[in-house]
Structure formats: C-alpha cells, structure tokens
Amino acid sequence: MFGQVMSVVLSFLGISAFAKDKEGKSFMLSTQKEQLKNKYGDKFLTEFEKDLAEFEKSGKAAEEAVTDEVRAQLEADRDKNAKDLEEAREKIKALDATIVEKDAEIAKMAKEDTGDKGVVINGGAADMTKKFKPDMTLAHNMYLDAAFKGAAYSGNSTIETTELQKEFGKYVSSERIEIIKGLLGTTESTSYMSTVVTDKVEIRAQQAAIDSVLQQFVPKWTPKGKSKFTPLTIKNYKCKINVPITPSDIMEDILGYLYDENLKPEDMPVVKYILYQLIFPKLDEEREIALAVGEFKETSATQDGDAATAANDVLDGYVTQLRKFKKAGNTAITWLLDGVTLEDAKLIEQIDKAVDEVAPLYKRKTMFIHADPELVTKYSKAYRKVYPWLKNEDGEKIKVDFSRFTFAPLEGMRGTGVFFITPKENFKHLRSKDPQNTKVWMQGENYDVKIFAEWWEAVGFWLAEAIFAYLPPEEAEGSSASGGL
Template sequence: MPNRNLLLVVSAVMSFLGVFAFAKDSDGRSVISAADQQKLTEKWGQVFTDAFVKDLAQLESDGTTAETAVKTVANEFAAQSQKDAQTIADLQAQIKTLKDENAKLALLPGQGGEAVVKTDGDMEKKTFKPDMSLLHNKNYYAATGDAWTGDTTVDTTELKQEFGKYVSSDKLTIFQKLVGPITCTNYMSTIITDKFEVRASQASITSVLQTFTPRFTPKGKTKFTPMTIKQYPMKINVEVYPSDIINDVLGYLYDEKLEPKDMPIVRYIVEQLIKPKLDEDREIALVKGRYKEPEASGSSYTPNEVNETCDGFLTQLCDLKKASDTDITWLLDGTASLGEGEQLLNEVEQAADEVAPLYKNKTMFIHADPDLILKYSRAYRDKYPNTKNQDGEKVKVDYTKFTFAPIEGMRGTGAFFITPKENFKHVMSRNPKNVNLRMTTDDYLAKVLGEWREGVGFWIKEAIFAYIPDALITELSPAELGV
C-alpha cells in the first residue's frame, strides 16, 4: 500500500490544479505539464514541485495509477468514517440510557426528587414548572385559577431578568433579520456609509481606441449626470402585551429542556411579530414613499405614516418625469398606459429597442409591476402556445439580455424601468453590528426599539431607462406638493 500521506498530497495537488486525473504519457504514467509545475512552484516552492514529480513517478512504478490509488484510500476513509459514526451513535444511545436510569433513581422517594409514584408502581413523568415567584406566572395563575399546563404567557417586569440576554448576544442577528433584503433591495447594490447623502463620482468610459496622431486628443466625452441619494432616519418603536399572544408564544418559548432565562422571547417577538410587518412597510416606503418632516406637538411628535419615511425610487422617477428631465431615457414616451395582449408584447419589445446602444449588450433586469409581468407572460403564451418557458418563472424579452424582475412594492403601478444593478443603489447608515437595538419593559408591556438610516436611488441619470404611466405621476407627484 502506498504511503497515505503521499496520497493525501496527490489528492490536494489534483484539487489545487482543478483536475480529476493527470495527463498520461505513452506508457500510461502521469505527466505534470510545465504550466502546472509552474503553478505548484508559485504555490509551494520549487523544492516541493521537484519532490512531488519524483514521488509521483515512484508511486506509479508498480503500474498503479495515482488516481486509482487515491480513490482506493478515499473509499477506505469513507468506510472507516461510516464505521466510526455508527460507533459514536451506539455510545450516545448508551449514554442516554444511563442518564435516563440515573434520573429515575434520583427521583425515588428519599432521594430529594419530586416524582410521584403511583399505586401500581409506575412513575409519573416530571414536567417543567415555571418560577412561580415571578409576577407574570403569579398573574397567570390568579387569572385562570389553573395550574401550569404549558399554555401561558411570558412577559412582565421580569422580562429583562428572564430573557434580556437575547438583546445583547443576538443583537446583530436580530437586526440583520429586521432590515434584511426585501424584493426591491435584492436587485440593488448596497452602500454602507455614515454620510447623509452620497453622490456618484465616476462613470464608465465607452471607448479609448483611436487612430494615432502626434497630439493628445481625448476621445468623445461620455456625458453622465450624477444623482444624489439621501439617507433618511428611521426607527422601530413596538409595544407588545405578551398576554395578547399567549397561545402563539407558548409552543415557541416554553420547552422543558430550557430554563426560563434561556427562552428566546426577544427573538420570537422580532421574528414572528415585527419582521413580517416591517418587511411590508419598508417595501412600500422604499418604492413609493415621499419624505415628510415629523410634526412636533408640544414635547412629543406625531409619528409619520409608512409612506412618509423616505423618498422611494418610483417617487423619484415620477418627479423627474414630471420635470421632463432629458438626461433619462423615457421609454414609450407619450404612451399614457400600456395595452393588452399582443399590443403589450409589441410595446415591451419597443421599449427594449429604445435602450441606449451602450447598454444593450449588458445583462440587466426590467424592474416591473408583478401584475404587468403576469400580463406579458400570458400574452406571450397566447401568441406562442407551443413555446415552453425553459427558465420557469424567469421571463425574458426575446433577443435581448433583459429579464423581468418583479418588485412587490410596484404592484398595481403599471411601471417598469431598466438599469444596471451598479446604478440602482440601496444606502444604509452603518454596519448592523453597530446598530442600537434595545428592549425595555414597563409592567406588563414589552417595548422593542431600534434606529438606523436608510435610502434608495440611482447613481447616474443616463443609465436609467424608464416607463412611467401618467396616472402614477398624478399619484406620486401631485401638483399640490409643488413638485
């Protein structure tokens, strides 16, 4: 049997070179090309390469190929690993049996246990009991007049004592879940910065090649108009009365294997109650929102509505279209609303043709109203009933590199726009590790608080190709706002 260490080295080299087998000479022996030897030398040095070539030749001196030897040893390792796994499983089962026996012995009368022995000699199972010295458990007992059944609430002034550790130890994970990707941000490139506004500083060069002349002659300048993307202060202030969610909480939180202090009440409130609503709210705000300054009322503020927390990207496009901005390519300009059936197919193809030549060969998404994509897909199916969509839910425009991307916040708008991902920006104020996420308690009330800044927008105007229906401009850029 060849040296196993050598076979491990052979396997590592094959993996590094990205091959399943070495090239062979006329005698069927492995050959390391000069190019591959150069790669090995750059990785591990000349001494290693020379020694490896020599050892490889010696390994195959008995007629066995290196690949066969490696495979044989790999099979042996797999068999041994399976055997070891079974041994570990058997030992774990034995340990569990011993622990169960010890637990029963510890609960026998006179051993300090709390088990109850029935008259027939069978032992009842000891069930989990909450800490009845805590106020929320006392209140539940007083309100129901019932003993612990595993169907109760978990929260009052002792929330911090029992569950507060989840606020600190899982703060990063919780916040990442809160402000994680939604359908629109999945198609954006994200910038993390402490600046309140960011602005593009450079653009792509279209071409540099030209005929030689003995003078410096910069070639046709590409016009680009950088846009400013603002960040808006956002927060969550959520109040939860755990007594209102008794039935939902219990199955998730009370586990006989856990002590009360280890039960993830904070994670439950965030994941099950707050996050679904926050995802929905952020989708609305980042797509169709228009920022409004909070109004002070004495020493307090009136909370803004969801669509007043920031300027959404569709709102920005409506403002630019209303202002007749000529730096942006307005697709199907003059078309108040899109048609149906074959007319819709023709309009989408025309829109794709209107994209600037510089971008036509670039793979891009058509960010669109999901209802519009559904209409397009059905119209395409009706016109070409024998054509099967090989990509499933991915809908492409024929003979282009453009694929539809449904954005839930655009549903019902009838709008769509095309732009590179690099030009579609999502800006956040800070790394989630530094976000201030807190939880406080006030008698029976639990409060979750968090603050951050966030915004969306575009980098360069000339890379935006958008169709905005007239009705949407009326909705998002009404005359009374003075836009």
C-alpha cells in the same frame, strides 16, 4: 481450559468427583444436569458433557483435569476479581458523593440572581446564536417551561415587565448582529440592488462613464474619452420602530409556537419570539413597499403619544424618485415609450420597442426589467396568446425575446404600472456603516413593554444615464397615483 471449567462445575455442584459407570467413566445425575442447565443453560451443559467424554478417552479420570496449577490460577483470578470489585465499589461511592455535592450546588445557584450581563458579539462567530441562554428562574420562562411540560404552574402568572426588560437587554447584547440582520433583512427588491455602506446623510456618484476612447492614430495629443455622467443624489433616512406589546396577552401564542416548532422554552426565549415572529415579518412587508413607493414627509409629532407617521412616509422609494426626476425634466434619464399608454393587445410589441430604446452600451449587459407584477402577468398572458405552442422552460423567469433582459416583478411596485431597466451596480441600497449605530432596546411600563429600534436606510440610483424607465402618462403629468399592497 477444561481443568478450570471442571473445577468450577465441581465447586458449583458441591462434589469432589462424578459418579462412575462400570467402565469407570464419569457421568452426571439427572439432578446435577438440571442444576447446570438452570445455571448456565442448555448449550453449556451439552458442550461440557462433550468435553468430559473427550477428556476421559485417554483413560484419565475427569477429576485429574483439576491440577495444582489450575487451582493456583483460579485462586489468583478470584483474588484479582475481588480486588477489582472492591475498587469499582469505591469509585461508585465517590461518584455518588460527587452527584450529591453537585445537586446541592445547583439547588443553591437556582435560588441566586444570575450575574450574566450578556456577551457582546461583533460578528463572524459561527456559534453566536448559541451564546444566549434564557434565565429559567424568571417568572415568564418558568410559566412557559411548566406549560410546555404539561405541568401546572403554581407561581405568579403575571409577567414582570422589569424581568422581561432585563432579559431583552441580555438577548440584544449577545445576539446584536443577528438582530440587525433581522431589522435590515434582504427584501425582494434589495436583492436586485448593490449595497452602499455609509454613515453619510447623502451620497453622490464619483465615477464617470467614458463615452469613447478609440480614434485614428496621428502623432499628436488629441484627447478623447470625455467623461459624461449625471450623478444623482441619494438621501439617507433615519428610520425607527416603536411597538407596544402586552406580554401576558401573547403567552398562549408563544406556547403554541413552541409546540408547533418543537422547541423548548430554553431554546426559544420570549424576547426572540417577540422580535422574530411579531415584529420582523411585518417590518419586512412594510419596508418592501416603502422602498418602492414611499415618499418622505416631515413628521408633525412633537411629544410622546402623538400620531406616528405612515410606513410610506419614512423615505423616498425608487418609484417615487423616478416620478420626481420625470417631473423635474431630467433628460439624462431615458424615458421609455414616453407618453405612450400600454395596451394589452399591443403589449408585446410595446415592450420590444422599449427594449430597443435602451442605449447600445447597455444592451449587451444582462439586466432585469424591474416591473409592476400585474404588468408582468399581462405580458405573460399576451405572449401565451400569440405563441400558445411555446412552453416557458424557466418558470417565472420571463425573458424578452432577442435581448438579455428578464422581467423581475417586485411586489412593492404592484399597481404602479411602472417598469425600469438599470444595471445592479446603478441600483443602490444604503445602510449604516457602523452596526453599533443601530439601536434596539426595551422599556417596561406597568403591564406593557415598549420595543424601540433606530437605523439608517435608503434606496436610489447612481447615474442618470444608466436608467431606462417607463412611467404611465397620467403619472408623467403629475398624478398622485401610488402603488403597493
């Protein structure tokens, strides 16, 4: 190894041998040391001088370390390195040619209309939200991309509704399942219901509640366990949204959202913003109230442009259905505290009495007391007033003492004064069986776009005997009191 280093040093300094002192030992001139130091550094110079002195201890001259074998090895290494360098240069040249070719192909594709018609997703794919990519050659996407990067957009700033409609169709096609989930997202109240998937206009319970089976033995057939139940009809309702939007008016809002969420335009298309930031949040809010206190009313609209129905006119909510059952004199339902007005001073006692009125068969079940949030707040304050030393370890989960029932305040019931108890399997939420029946589309018109969506949805109860409900006396007498936000 020292022979190879020695050969390199001699070659670098341009000499065939070092100067010798009186004892015949090699030494380097100050200029030679400076050259090696500048080329290889202080450490190399120090180590080389140490190795040089060590080699000459045996009486050999330093130049003898450079043998014919060392020269042959160095020449072989030089040839190999030259060959490797030439091959590397050829590879770099080929890569440069490939890059030029791909750049030309990309430039050509950017000028062509994309033929992508979207990918239909049937659900279950973990990466289905990654299937859609916005067409960045469209005017609205180029405008957002330029603004997002802080560049000035020199093109036409007017949004072509035909382009937006085309992209909307692609997005709906590839993200259909996610959009349907957004339309029929779980609201506060539906999380307490069991879902029935059906395409029927109405459904009725087919199962029975057996009242008793145990009896004393006698060697005769004495049938017992007569099914006793009152099936309730749950009507399904067709719902829709018709939302007009002027895209040019919301471009700045979209850009602000991209900045806030740190998303690039290609990761957050305009159509996704319109659906998830403008439409779905308002829809969830209105669905929650309509599912509780909505009351279906036939629309009088007969032509385009007629007044739309109110959100609460779309379907019969579960509170509305309880009011109708009470008015119709349905005695299969247990009407808690019938005719009693709730009072703050007696609220704890009254709720305890209501819980006691639940049928024994259901008292052992863990159930929720679905209630007006204001009523739950009053109960909490009354309880704290009576038992100020007790701490609510469960936070907002307020359980009635000596029962398996916990309050579940539902925002859609606010202001109704109503509460009811029923098992989750008896509290139903209907939605369409076939997601393809849920339609979502867009139409362009001048500078505006119209968003359309249609689906089936309803709520209701399965068996009357499993409902234990309280209605304020004024409602029981047919008052038109209504709740909601």
